[in-house]
Amino acid sequence: IVPGDPSLSRVIEAVEYANPELQMPPSGQLPDEAIADLRRWIANGALDPRLESAKSHDTSPKHLTLADSQKHWAYRPIERPHVSTDASNCTNSPIDTFVVAKQMADLPDLGNVSTNSQSPTLAARDVLLRRLTFDLHGLPPTPTELRDFGNDVRPDYYERAVDRLLASPRFGERMARRWLDVARYAESLTLRGFVLPDAWRYRDYCIDVFNSDRPLDQFIAEQVAGDQMTSDDVHARQQQLVAVSFLLMGNTNLEDQDKQQLEMDVIDEQLDTLSRAFLAQTIGCARCHDHKFDPIPTRDYYALAGILKASTVLEHANVSKWISRPLPLPSDEEAVYADLENRINSIDERIKLLESRLEPSPKAAIAVSELPGIVVDDSQASTVGEWQKSDHVKPFIGEGYLHDQHREPGAKSVTFAPQQIPPGAYEVRLAYTAGANRATNVLVRVFSADGESTLRVNQRKPGDSGGQWTSLGRYRFEANGQAYVMVANDDADGHVIVDAVQFLPLTAADALADSSVTSESAQRDTSRDRD
The missing domain is CATH 2.60.120.260 (Galactose-binding domain-like)
Known part of the structure; x- marks a missing residue:
């Protein structure tokens, strides 16, 4: 008996005489009403009817409801916090208010900023530029950059330095590195060192996204459904197709001979990455059971899996491989490429014809x-x-x-x-x-x-x-x-x-x-x- 699931219970298989080799009772099949009662009893949890708990037993799935989940801070809507202005004379932005508050909390005298001789001070220019450059580029500033920044007398010297760092290609490389970790970017799989020859395209796409300040919603949409999007601009269409590589970067065992299992493992890995990247939430446990402390029931997991299952991701063989598709080209380049492809096909056909006229190769050993x-x-x-x-x-x-x-x-x-x-x-x-x-x-x-x-x-x-x-x-x-x-x-x-x-x-x-x-x-x- 499998409590809650009559279809998986062997006793139901036996009493329904579905299996000629497993029939109970052997003297004759039970009436349909009796079988229906047995099914209902198992569906309700197969509880001992003599126990009091059986009369009030709740067999409904146990998971956190959406309403209950919204009581937790992680699932509440983001609200702009109220920022105190007590230390406004030391701040240039709301963020500085929190920094100053932390610094003040660490000082021995918690009195007024104006009377405290140890009140926070601005960082020296060389320290400030080092912090900026490490944050935005991941590298230290050059001696020339430090000198120019220290000698800049313009009132907006700081904003100018930030703009310069943001305009550099190094900014996109720095930010893309963090996102590529989220997207589990790699140029090969563990299996046999299987190389992904075009993975670099996705890397360059991410760098371009940050350097061009692409909107976040567009960035997300292109990675999840770029192949379903359209654009009249060839470069934009190329990037939409490359962006979908986000779904294909998983380190999966392509050698698995159970191809149905392999496909579901790929989907599970995709769902895990999607939820971590865009929901800050793991949902992989719901592949087997409802989450106990998160609003993620199994039915929602498989509803999402069904969407991804509708897409063809792998081309199966002994060792399966990702499906590749050509990127669109400008019309003039497309014409040149098509002409070259036709010429290559013509040469291949000629080679096959000539090979068919050749004498068969002699055997290595003649008996x-x-x-x-x-x-x-x-x-x-x-x-x-x-x-x-x-x-x-x-x-x-x-x-x-x-x-x-x-x-x-x-x-x-x-x-x-x-x-x-x-x-x-x-x-x-x-x-x-x-x-x-x-x-x-x-x-x-x-x-x-x-x-x-x-x-x-x-x-x-x-x-x-x-x-x-x-x-x-x-x-x-x-x-x-x-x-x-x-x-x-x-x-x-x-x-x-x-x-x-x-x-x-x-x-x-x-x-x-x-x-x-x-x-x-x-x-x-x-x-x-x-x-």
């Missing part, structure tokens, strides 16, 4: 099982000497390739021998990745039924048709005869690369056509051939 014929990978070959395994240059066959590290020439070799090869004619091909640091004279020996053939392969050139396979020629192989390829680094003038050897079966016609065809990068070394 042996995807290749025709009999393929012996470097991982299946036998090696002599120390060879380095690598997968740096792509593509390659299998899981990588071997290279001799360009060391110990004549001491290293790799032999590729198929476990079984049917008798017949085959084209034999060597796989490697070409490169500028490769050897131009890699020694390759092919052992077949025709004897031993020796070739030199230039591995700085790519293989046939710019690929990774280089033909070593066509050869006959017999049952139980020699059938293997040996690659060595004898006299190599660069790195020797070995990846795989392929034996491609040929038709009889192919075999008779030319039994000595080799790739341009593989030249037969007849001086070393032997039968």
